[in-house]
Amino acid sequence: MPDTTSKITFSDNNSTFNSAGVQFIINPYDEIALSKAVELAEGGKGTVTVLHVGDASSEATIRKALAVGADEAVRVDAPARDAWFVANQIATYAKDQNFDLILTGRESIDYNGTQVPAFVAELLSIPSVSIAKKIDISDSSATVEREIEGGKEILTTSLPLVVGTAEGVAEAKIPNMRGIMTARTKPLNVIPAVEVASLSAIKSYETPAPRSTVKLIDKDNVAQLVELLHSEAKVI
Amino acid sequence: MSVLVYIENVEGTFKKSAFEAVSYAKAVADLAGQDIIALSIGQVEESELNKIGTYGVSNVVTVNTDQLGQFVNQAYASVIAEVAKSKNASTVILSNTFSGKGLAPRIAAKLSAALGAAATALPTVDGNKWQIKRTVFSSKAIATEELSADKRVISLSPNAFEVKENPVSVSVENFQPNVAGSDLSTVIKDIVRATDKVSLPEAEIVVSAGRGLKGPENWGMVEELAEILGAATACSKPVSDAGWRPHSEHVGQTGIAVSPNLYIAIGISGAIQHLAGVSASKTIVVINKDPEAPFFKVADYGIVGDAFEVIPQLIEAFKAYKNS
Numbered sequence: 307m308p309d310t311t312s313k314i315t316f317s318d319n320n321s322t323f324n325s326a327g328v329q330f331i332i333n334p335y336d337e338i339a340l341s342k343a344v345e346l347a348e349g350g351k352g353t354v355t356v357l358h359v360g361d362a363s364s365e366a367t368i369r370k371a372l373a374v375g376a377d378e379a380v381r382v383d384a385p386a387r388d389a390w391f392v393a394n395q396i397a398t399y400a401k402d403q404n405f406d407l408i409l410t411g412r413e414s415i416d417y418n419g420t421q422v423p424a425f426v427a428e429l430l431s432i433p434s435v436s437i438a439k440k441i442d443i444s445d446s447s448a449t450v451e452r453e454i455e456g457g458k459e460i461l462t463t464s465l466p467l468v469v470g471t472a473e474g475v476a477e478a479k480i481p482n483m484r485g486i487m488t489a490r491t492k493p494l495n496v497i498p499a500v501e502v503a504s505l506s507a508i509k510s511y512e513t514p515a516p517r518s519t520v521k522l523i524d525k526d527n528v529a530q531l532v533e534l535l536h537s538e539a540k541v542i
Numbered sequence: 543m544s545v546l547v548y549i550e551n552v553e554g555t556f557k558k559s560a561f562e563a564v565s566y567a568k569a570v571a572d573l574a575g576q577d578i579i580a581l582s583i584g585q586v587e588e589s590e591l592n593k594i595g596t597y598g599v600s601n602v603v604t605v606n607t608d609q610l611g612q613f614v615n616q617a618y619a620s621v622i623a624e625v626a627k628s629k630n631a632s633t634v635i636l637s638n639t640f641s642g643k644g645l646a647p648r649i650a651a652k653l654s655a656a657l658g659a660a661a662t663a664l665p666t667v668d669g670n671k672w673q674i675k676r677t678v679f680s681s682k683a684i685a686t687e688e689l690s691a692d693k694r695v696i697s698l699s700p701n702a703f704e705v706k707e708n709p710v711s712v713s714v715e716n717f718q719p720n721v722a723g724s725d726l727s728t729v730i731k732d733i734v735r736a737t738d739k740v741s742l743p744e745a746e747i748v749v750s751a752g753r754g755l756k757g758p759e760n761w762g763m764v765e766e767l768a769e770i771l772g773a774a775t776a777c778s779k780p781v782s783d784a785g786w787r788p789h790s791e792h793v794g795q796t797g798i799a800v801s802p803n804l805y806i807a808i809g810i811s812g813a814i815q816h817l818a819g820v821s822a823s824k825t826i827v828v829i830n831k832d833p834e835a836p837f838f839k840v841a842d843y844g845i846v847g848d849a850f851e852v853i854p855q856l857i858e859a860f861k862a863y864k865n866s
Contacts, residue, residue, distance in 0.1 A: 310815055310818065323679075415795065418678055419659050420643040420659065421657060421659055424643070428648040433616055436640075437644075453640050455552070455639060455743055455744055456736055458734050461731060462728070462729050463728040464728075504690070505657070505689065506657065507687070508678075509687065510685070511686075512683065514821070517826070521844070525845050525852055528855045529859045532856075532860060532863045539824075541804040541825045542804065
């Protein structure tokens with residue numbers, strides 16, 4: 307993901323994201339997913355596999371995920387074209403692996419789709435929660451708190467399960483020196499992508515029109531603000 | 543061919559975002575020259591179903607079986623896809639609510655449809671090539687996405703499309719779906735809703751406060767201001783991280799992204815992570831004692847002043863406005 311503070315620009319007549327000079331980071335929601343997975347597996351309770359869809363330039367990032375505590379990594383060797391493509395890669399790999407839990411970030415901070423968790427779950431015909439705030443796992447079921455408008459819902463569901471993680475699920479773990487050393491020798495398998503028919507594509511980008519300069523109102527004349535919100539902005 | 547709009551109810555009531563989806567779907571059906579059918583799942587009284595007619599949709603299908611009394615995305619997606627097939631719908635529209643986000647990809651996968659998620663405007667329609675607009679890169683850009691399958695699912699962002707009244711009479715059809723037991727392995731244990739408060743993601747007005755408020759004990763005036771305006775309350779990340787306010791109020795990059803008509807930010811400096819969650823707001827008002835606060839750069843209106851002086855005055859001014 308481009309770092310939050312990156313300036314977002316486009317090239318080729320506004321059809322392509324311009325990645326030159328952009329600092330890339332792990333998607334912050336994916337960091338939460340990874341941290342939760344490592345936390346759940348701690349003390350020999352399970353193993354964590356990290357899956358990434360992308361080219362070889364991501365391998366340093368994958369090693370970082372292994373340093374945080376994942377046991378092994380899989381890289382699907384193809385550009386992450388869109389959510390449907392990525393979900394198909396995850397589901398295809400997961401189908402034969404008997405995972406109890408598949409965690410993803412609730413959304414990526416670049417395309418902001420919130421599509422991958424429910425796509426993966428549908429492809430595997432298993433339950434899912436797209437935006438979870440809390441996850442507890444027992445032997446064969448999970449209790450998940452999910453966000454709803456104006457509140458929260460607490461549900462229990464069977465495993466295997468797909469969960470998109472949001473803030474609150476886990477504290478982001480930072481790799482320690484031992485983690486960084488052992489990450490070098492952990493397995494990182496590269497597998498080919500499965501073909502997926504393309505159903506949608508981004509054709510162009512535009513940047514939102516900049517707001518006009520701020521209109522400052524004197525702090526002793528707030529009635530003027532109320533008047534402007536009513537007659538000029540027409541929002542009250 | 544027809545357009546099917548799924549209308550989400552909250553404990554038997556349709557919210558504004560549901561009627562936005564109905565108005566949007568009606569406009570889409572008119573654009574595509576197709577019929578429109580609305581689908582409601584769960585227990586909804588007839589008087590509530592009749593409200594769908596206010597927005598120009600007369601054909602309403604309801605599914606109201608005991609096993610679908612509570613929202614389970616797997617089962618609801620199955621029903622929506624089944625009704626879409628049965629009604630020959632090539633386009634399914636729903637609201638991009640928290641539940642909608644869990645439904646839309648499943649429906650799209652079941653129908654082999656293209657998914658246009660979080661649309662912010664009416665699509666353009668050219669045969670089977672539809673184009674939608676949506677925000678990307680945390681609202682720093684708007685993408686035009688082409689949906690090229692012969693079916694498509696479009697989820698509509700709340701507050702992006704105005705409801706449009708166009709009253710017609712409603713005819714209700716009961717539909718009996720085939721729900722597989724394997725779609726029902728999720729059970730809702732509890733729903734906690736702050737019923738006296740306006741829901742943040744759907745709010746038309748949001749009053750948000752940051753560290754400038756100095757402590758949780760000072761939120762009374764923020765809540766009072768919000769109540770006068772019929773607004774939802776929100777906060778910045780440092781405030782929810784400090785436990786002054788619940789995480790559900792955190793607006794920004796890793797919290798909730800909002801798109802109200804009016805966003806009032808008090809004592810929030812405007813870090814880029816916060817702006818990512820609010821830049822889709824139509825009008826932004828910033829109140830901060832620091833004239834150099836970056837938030838002023840993206841604001842429409844600003845007051846340089848101390849929150850503890852300005853908020854009480856604003857409360858009085860909005861009260862006077864409401865009473866006039």
